Amino acid sequence: MxxxxxxxxxxxxxxxxxxxxxxxSLPVPKFTSRNAASLPFLSIIIPARNEEGRISPLLQSLQEQRFKQFEILVVDDDSTDNTAAVAESYGATVLQNNGAGKSSACWLGAEHAKGSWLLFLDADTRFTSVDGISNLLHFYQEKGARGIVALQPFHTVKQWYEHLSVVFNIIVVVGMNLFTIWESRFKTAGSFGPCILCDRDDYYLTGGHKGIEGAIMDDLALGEAFLDKNLPVRCLGGKGIISLRMYPEGMESLIEGWCKSFAVGSKSxxxxxxxxxxxxxxxxxxxxxxxxxxxxxxxxxxxxxxxxxxxxxxxxxxxxxxxxxxxxxxxxxxxxxxxxxxxxxxxxxxxxxxxxxxxxxxxxxxxx
Missing domain, CATH: 1.10.357 (Tetracycline Repressor; domain 2)
Structure with a gap:
């Protein structure tokens, strides 16, 4: 040689x-308590733009949950398809956002929420266990019910082209700075975006999505807002709890989606x-x-x-x-x-x- x-x-x-x-490593939520009566009422907020073909699995998985103390608020972000009708068919409350973007939609949902805790979910996610919400809420409760617990859903792959997202998925997780051998030595880059659980009072204390409106990476910006108020941001894997399928529409959607976020997100x-x-x-x-x-x-x-x-x-x-x-x-x-x-x-x-x-x-x- x-x-x-x-x-x-x-x-x-x-x-x-x-x-x-x-x-x-990529830890997932672990908990010991199973007393559902100790959990508060939850508001689930789902911002949705043209999600007619993707939101049904999430709404179906919510109907199947054993924990029932929640409301579902779907915020229709100026969709041009039947997103609102699909959401209503599953019994969700639909709010109309006038096309101002995801952060605006999340804020509108929070303003109408009745729950003590808020769970923001992307429309393309779904719970993979009937105890998924309960397990997540118990974990949050055992961690003091302060700040954010954010899960990165387990990526479900169906078409071969979707495997092109492999390295992106790895780097999205690694880029949060929390999963090296040194664990929490480095400050978290923010929050995972598809599944965010937080206390309502903490949310308003930070300014919530209203304070970060206009940010491309709303998840990272929201996490930063919580950290600025000395509130914890815990990021974990969602395997066994929640999953998502990314960009099932095809290659163009996959390229647009990763292009939208990656160069900006890497700065954190x-x-x-x-x-x-x-x-x-x-x-x-x-x-x-x-x-x-x-x-x-x-x-x-x-x-x-x-x-x-x-x-x-x-x-x-x-x-x-x-x-x-x-x-x-x-x-x-x-x-x-x-x-x-x-x-x-x-x-x-x-x-x-x-x-x-x-x-x-x-x-x-x-x-x-």
């Missing part, structure tokens, strides 16, 4: 180790965590390149070592991905494609945000 080949292999091995430190990631992410991604591509080069040059020793590291990268990426979604094992031997897609969309997002100062989402052009 040449000196450059040895260096590349060393970089790849180091990146594998960094990956372990970067994504050490701690520099140390960001450096680990960059090294991990770079190492993955370095090893893939080393393996291809060794085959072209027919260097047996280089092929063996780069092949071993390639397999280890395949396994590591699969294990990380299976923490955040039910991605199929068969895609991971082709992991360089997943990393290259991530790099391409990240670059595209960076250009849209920093050069054109706008992104597109659900037919709206959003200035940034």
């Amino acid at each position: 040449t000196a450059s080949e040895i260096v590349n292999l060393a970089i790849g091995f180091l990146a594998l180790v960094i990956g372990i430190l970067m994504f050490w 990631t701690h520099p140390v965590v960001m450096l680990m992410v960059i090294l991990w991604i770079s190492g993955s591509l370095t090893i893939a390149g080393a393996l291809i080069s060794s085959i072209i040059e027919w260097d047996a020793a280089a092929m063996v070592w780069s092949g071993v590291l390639y397999i280890l990268y395949t396994i590591q990426t699969a294990l990380f991905a299976r923490r955040v979604g039910d991605f199929r094992w068969a895609v991971f031997p082709f992991y360089p494609v997943l990393f290259l897609f991530f790099a391409g969309i990240y670059l595209y997002s960076f250009i849209r945000v920093n050069v054109f100062h706008s992104v597109k989402w659900k037919g709206r052009k959003i200035k940034v």
Whole structure:
């Protein structure tokens, strides 16, 4: 092997180790109490824009919950489809928002809420257990019922193109700064967005979604608002409690969705965590390149070592991905494609945000 080949292999091995430190664990809520009578009335607020084809599983899962002490407020954010009619068919109260965006819709829902606690849910989520809400509320109660508990739903995958979200899902979680081997040493980047539980009084103390209106990454901004008031923000995985399916409409929706958030959201990631992410991604591509080069040059020793590291990268990426979604094992031997897609969309997002100062989402052009 040449000196450059040895260096590349060393970089790849180091990146594998960094990956372990970067994504050490993803805990899920645990609790001991099961006394539902001790839980307060809950208001579930669902901002929805053109969610006719996606909101039914969530509303169905809410009907199936054993815990029943809640109301459902669906805030129709200027939809052009039958979102409101679908929500009403499940018995939800529908409020009309005049097209001012998700933060405005959440604030409108909070203003009409009757519950002591508020649960904000994205319309494409669904509870995967009949005790999902109860378990989440008990966990929040045992943590003192202050601040935010936010879950990142477990990603459900149905179409092959959806596997292109693998690296994005991993980085979204890692980028919160809480899941390294050092756990809470780094300040959280904010809050996960699809499932946010908070106390009503805390919400109004921080200004809620009204105070962050206009923010592209409303979840991160809301978390920051709570942290500014010295209120805790706890971010956990949602496996076994809540799931979502991302961008079932197709590739265009997937690209728009990740472009909308990624370059902006990455600014909240701690520099140390960001450096680990960059090294991990770079190492993955370095090893893939080393393996291809060794085959072209027919260097047996280089092929063996780069092949071993390639397999280890395949396994590591699969294990990380299976923490955040039910991605199929068969895609991971082709992991360089997943990393290259991530790099391409990240670059595209960076250009849209920093050069054109706008992104597109659900037919709206959003200035940034």
